[in-house]
Amino acid sequence: MFSFTIAALVFGVVFLAELPDKTALAGLMLGARYRASYVFAGVAAAFAVHVALAIAAGSVLTLLPHRLVQAVVGLLFLAGAAMLIFKRDEDEEEIKKPADQSFWKVSGAGFMLILVAEFGDLTQIMTANLAARYDDPVSVGVGAVLALWAVAGLGIVGGRTLMKYVPLALITKIAAVVMLAMAGFSLYEAVSG
Secondary structure, rough: OHHHHHHHHHHHHHHHHHHOHHHHHHHHHHHHOOOOOHHHHHHHHHHHHHHHHHHHHHHHOOOOOHHHHHHHHHHHHHHHHHHHHOOOOOOOOOOOOOOOOOOHHHHHHHHHHOOOOOOOOOOOOHHHHHHHHHOOHHHHHHHHHHHHHHHHHHHHHHHHHHHOEEEEEEHHHHHHHHHHHHHHHHHHHHHHH
């Protein structure tokens, strides 16, 4: 059964973790060069593929003993928080301009960029962790996909404006604190449960 609470929690965690990521910057760069709807179509499809892979990986984790899964999930959330806290700014990646600006060329460029750049990314690992933690693949999947699409949309349409009002360092710190809290809760459940 679908849980709005789980979907909302996943949305918040994934949104905060993905916002300071290179995806928003890549979306902003693609959106500045090409028709926003074409870029979003490709990026959205790539994120749907990533979430499906993460949900499948998380579902496999649910077959393991609960305490072991909670311990692993807690450690992975700690690792994710550390990645956010100690993350260095990455250089902007060069995005090659398609020969023409047709829907298929532009959306294909967006799809391939995200598919390659985000494979094994922190939010994909987090989505797998959340799928294992809540054992509710539909709610986790909906929350994660909507969060990733929201970040992509913000990056494509309004990335510059958002970064003027919300410092990237603050967003990163909030995401790290949320992940630390989830790590603590998961490790507590592993030890006490």
